[in-house]
Structures are given as C-alpha cells and as structure tokens.
Amino acid sequence: GDSVTQMEGPVTLSEEAFLTINCTYTATGYPSLFWYVQYPGEGLQLLLKATKADDKGSNKGFEATYRKETTSFHLEKGSVQVSDSAVYFCALRPPGGTSYGKLTFGQGTILTVHP
Amino acid sequence: DGGITQSPKYLFRKEGQNVTLSCEQNLNHDAMYWYRQDPGQGLRLIYYSQIVNDFQKGDIAEGYSVSREKKESFPLTVTSAQKNPTAFYLCASSMAGYSGANVLTFGAGSRLTVL
Numbered sequence: 454g455d456s457v458t459q460m461e462g463p464v465t466l467s468e469e470a471f472l473t474i475n476c477t478y479t480a481t482g483y484p485s486l487f488w489y490v491q492y493p494g495e496g497l498q499l500l501l502k503a504t505k506a507d508d509k510g511s512n513k514g515f516e517a518t519y520r521k522e523t524t525s526f527h528l529e530k531g532s533v534q535v536s537d538s539a540v541y542f543c544a545l546r547p548p549g550g551t552s553y554g555k556l557t558f559g560q561g562t563i564l565t566v567h568p
Numbered sequence: 569d570g571g572i573t574q575s576p577k578y579l580f581r582k583e584g585q586n587v588t589l590s591c592e593q594n595l596n597h598d599a600m601y602w603y604r605q606d607p608g609q610g611l612r613l614i615y616y617s618q619i620v621n622d623f624q625k626g627d628i629a630e631g632y633s634v635s636r637e638k639k640e641s642f643p644l645t646v647t648s649a650q651k652n653p654t655a656f657y658l659c660a661s662s663m664a665g666y667s668g669a670n671v672l673t674f675g676a677g678s679r680l681t682v683l
Contacts (some may be wrong), residue, residue, distance in 0.1 A: 496674035
C-alpha cells in the first residue's frame with residue numbers, strides 16, 4: 454500500500470538557518486503530494502502542494518519539488534524563524550478514483566527554532 | 569468566516585463510557601473526514617463521508633461510529649469498544665470530486681483522555 458516516510462525529528466535549528474525536512478513516498482502512479490503544518494494545540498494547515506512530477510510548491514518561504522525519479526518531496530526553507538516552530542507532515546493522495554480526501558500521512562517532524 | 573468547528577476541545581472519559589465529538593463546517597464542503605493523531609504516528613483515517621447519509625470506514629474504524637444526517641455535521645462517537653481511545657482527534661472537510669485543487673481543511677481538534 455501507499456506510504457510516506459519523513460526524516461525523524463526533532464529538528465532543532467537557530468534562527469536564520471537553512472531547513473530541510475526529507476520526505477519520500479511509495480505509491481502507484483502519480484499521487485498528489487502535500488506538506489501540512491501543525492502549530493501547538495491546533496489542527497493542520499496546508500503549507501504547500503504539488504500535483505504532478507517536477508511541480509514546485511511554495512508558500513511563506515517554504516518550497517518542495519515533486520521528484521518522481523527519487524519519489525521524494527523534500528521541504529526546504531532558506532532562513533527559518535522562531536515562528537516556524539511546529540510539526541510538519543508530508544502526505545500523499547493517490548491518483549484518480551474517489552480517494553480525493555483519503556490522505557496518507559508521514560509520522561510528522563517536530564521543528565524547534567531558537568533565537 | 570468559513571471553517572470547521574470541533575467541540576469540545578478537551579474531553580475526559582471514564583473507561584466504559586461512550587463519548588461523542590462534534591464537527592461542524594460552514595464551507596459547503598460535500599466530504600468530511602475523521603482522523604486520529606497519536607504521537608510519532610502521523611494521522612490515521614477513522615471514517616469518511618462523501619455525501620449526506622453515506623459514510624465509509626477508514627483504516628482504523630473499529631470502536632468508532634459516525635453519522636451524516638446533515639451536510640454540515642459529522643459527529644464521531646468513541647465507544648467503549650475502542651481499547652485505546654486517548655488521542656487527538658481531527659475533523660476535516662473537502663470539496664467532492666478528484667481535483668488537484670481539492671485539499672483538506674482541518675478543524676482545531678479535540679483531545680480525548682481516558683481516565
């Protein structure tokens with residue numbers, strides 16, 4: 454079945470450091486890929502998405518590129534801020550059918566940014 | 569503002585009791601979902617509903633029940649048959665139909681603790 458694997462956390466960085474959170478997936482065909490962010494005590498918010506190979510999703514300084522050849526969707530940000538401290542989830546949605554809401558999530562990566 | 573409202577935010581239950589978590593959305597979304605979040609395990613799908621009066625089991629439906637009598641509402645009952653109910657429960661919704669633009673919108677979650 455489909456699966457998503459994220460790098461294990463927690464990740465601790467200083468403010469203005471470069472961030473990479475690795476995400477790889479296993480799926481049939483061309484799934485849609487997502488990054489969601491969860492701030493403490495809150496639900497998940499969509500951060501960015503990509504729906505086909507070589508698409509780059511971007512939002513709030515975060516970027517991720519859909520790499521079919523390496524089945525990856527790594528999240529990057531050039532300069533993190535304290536306010537970026539949160540849990541980040543990589544997720545996929547299988548192509549087609551009626552599975553439009555049935556996402557498969559990675560286990561989440563906790564990011565802590567210190568001043 | 570449109571969104572998803574979950575209540576209660578915190579709930580304590582004694583063993584052997586059923587509890588119902590409320591989820592209401594005013595986004596005019598057709599589909600609604602319940603996910604369970606446990607530390608280090610990501611999110612797992614409990615139940616989902618694509619239209620009123622219809623719902624399907626997700627990956628971990630045992631010990632849970634739902635109803636979908638109105639488009640706006642999708643309550644989740646955690647029954648006494650659920651052996652390990654302590655978790656963070658997230659409700660989500662989306663437009664129907666498969667489209668790259670259809671993404672999940674999440675509520676703020678309900679934290680259930682069994683005493």
